[in-house]
Amino acid sequence: MRKAQLNIGLVLVGLVILAGVLSLLWTPYDPIRVTSNRLLPPGWPHLLGTDGMGIDIASRLLIGARYCLIVGVISVGVAAVVGVPLGMLAGMRGGWLDELTMRVADIVYAFPALLLAMLLAAAFGASTGTAMAAIGIATIPAFARIARAGTLQVVASDFVLAAKAAGTSRWGIAARHVFPNIAPLVGVQASVGFAMAILAEAALSYLGLGTPRPTPTWGAMLRDAQDVWYTQPVQALWPGLSIALAVLGFNLLGDGMRDVLDPRLREVK
Amino acid sequence: MTLLEVEGLSVRFGRRRRRAIEDVSFAIEPSQRLGLIGESGSGKTVTALALMGLLPQNAAVGGEIRVNAVSVRDLDEHSYSRLRGDAMSMVFQEPMTALDPTMRVGRQVAEALLLHSRHQAGSSRKSVMAMLERVGLDEVGRIADSYPHQLSGGQRQRVCIAMALINSPDLVICDEPTTALDVTVQAKVLQVLNEVLGAEGAACLFISHDLAVVSQVCDQVIVMLDGRIVEAGTVAGVFSHPEHPYTKGLVATARLDQMPPGERLPTVPDFYRGQL
Structure with missing residues (x-):
């Protein structure tokens, strides 16, 4: 059962990575150039159809996978690199330092991530960077x-x-002792955090607080699909399904990883 | 020269300064084996941790501890940690938890070695293997590459002994090293400990509440009760002619086989009543 979880997680995450890497080398059509083939239904040669600007949806999905990975890696990376040493320091030193770190973490936790993203977007302009920073900062307390x-x-x-x-x-x-022993915990948190980061970025892009047009992120595609919801509901399906599967994949991977990373559960050779 | 001198050692815990041990004084000569017995909560482990400088931060320590005539109370944390594992080392009670579950045991022993010497990684492996063999482990290659959870309690405790002795310390503090083991494994581990301590010429502070075990390992013994030393002397003297009522009780309750069947077994308080 556990094994199946891990395998399904690996397959889904592998697909996202594959799509992201593939998009660097090749996409079926130009993912940015506007054409007159607007709102084609799924079929040939546009497998998933085209959007309101006449751009191939499959191509945009591939590029979206790349952005979703970048956002996940960087925001989780920021959160882990800042949060884990802080948490370890707090735990090992104790006393007022521990108290201070945890109360600050509480404050950051209590601050709505969406508000933080709006704040950063207002100050620095909405971009992938501000979205990643907002998600990263908001998840530092979880890691700490x-x-x-x-x-x-x-x-x-x-x-x-x-x-x-x-x-x-x-x-x-x-x-040599503390970090290796908490690494499985951090790994699981990273995987779950990855899933949350993807979801958060999609939400931010949907609200226009993330990656700006014309860069195709899954959240932005979902927003565009909303405009044609009554005539072409299937357009919302593709980015929505991608987000759901990627989030599911990272969550399953996190669960499965807990067992693999823990040497106490490793089998005797 | 006296190896370890403890004078008027006292430890208090927390804001309310609850007394854990009070006015504890004893000395250990080079290669001497000193037993420390007493009931749970009598301050045996606190004494051991105070010697190692490993008490938690909320402990207030008073008195004097000298190792090789040098006071360790004045040492900063860095100098103290160089002493630990090198001049003095410790074997803990619970072998199931005294080894890091994420580290192969060979590496853990090597770690203790490398912390205090300029060994290269290659030659350290050789020394680790030799040490594991000396504590009576078979297939040392396989054991060194195992994680702690793959070993039995007796094997783990041997690894802990190897870890404590690999730097040829002057003093080994054994905090109830066999309490968590069953009787047959306990006998083997004690034998190994006896042999290795003898071969290294290391002194030992042996903490236990098992009088039989103490009499096997030690020549001198001190008895602690409620944070104070109530009796001290040679093992033969203390066990055959105990003076303090508590010690009398301990000795008598340890010899239940000499009681006539059917009679009420003695308890320690009985021996206090005789004093009144």
Whole structure:
């Protein structure tokens, strides 16, 4: 059962990555050039039809996969690179530093991510960058909290005391004992965070706070499809389905990864 | 020269300064084995952690600890951590949790070695293998490449002993190293510990509440009760002629086989009543 989860997750994520990489090399049609073949239904040669500007939807979906990956990697990367060390520091040092870090995390958590995105978009102009920054900053607390919780558990364990008794320094304990032990937690959080980032970026693009036209992101495509909802409802299906499958894929991957990354659950050779 | 001198050691915890141990003084000579016995909560482990400088931050320590005539109370954290694992090391009670589950045990032992010497990675492997063999493990190659969860409790405790002894420390603190093991494994681990300590000429502070185990390993013994030392002397002397009522109770309750069947078994409080 677990194995199946992981495999389905891997296949879905693999498809997104494949589409993203493929879009760098080749797309069936020019994803930006406006043509007169407007609103064609799915068929040949436009497999998924064309949109209101006469652009091939399949081509736009491929490019959208690339943006969805970039957004996921960068926003999760920002959140993890900032959040995990903060959480580890808070957990290992304790005291006022721990208190301060966690209260700041609470404040950031309480601040609506959408508001943050609007703020950044207003200040710096709506772009993929501001969307990624907003999503990244908004998910830092999730990483900091999970890293702190894991660190507290590891630091209280006998093997850390034993490592200290063997003369390991604080840094050594953080790098060789704490981090490897919380890595599965962080990995799972990263995968779930990836799914959330994709969803958030789609929402932001849909609202016009993310990647601007004419760059085809899945959220932006969903927004465009809304204009022709009564005549061409199938147009909303493609980006919607892509988002749903990508989110599902990363979530399943996260769940499955927990088992693989944990050496306690690895089978004896 | 005396290896370890402890004078008037006291430890208090938290804001309310609850006393954990009070006025504990003893000394260990090079290659001497000192047993430390007492019931749960009597301050045995706190004493051990105080010697290693591993007490939590909310502990207030008083008194004097000298290792090789140098006071460790004045050492900063960095100098202290160089002492740990090198001059003094520790074996813990619970072998199931004393090893990092994400690290192969060979690497964990090598880590303890590399922290205190300029070994190259290649030659460290050789030393680790030799040490694992000396603590009586078979198939050391396979064991070194195993994760802790793939080993039994006895194997793990041997690995912990290997880790504690790989730098040839002057003093090994064993905090109830066999309590978590079953009796047959306990006997083997004790034998290994005895052999390796003897071969290294290392002194040992052996914490236990098992009088039989202490008499197997140690020559001197101190008895702790409620954070204080109530009796000290040679193992033979203390166990055959206990003076303090608590020690009398301990010794008598450990010899239940000498009780006539059917009679009420003695308890420690009985021996206090005799004093009143």
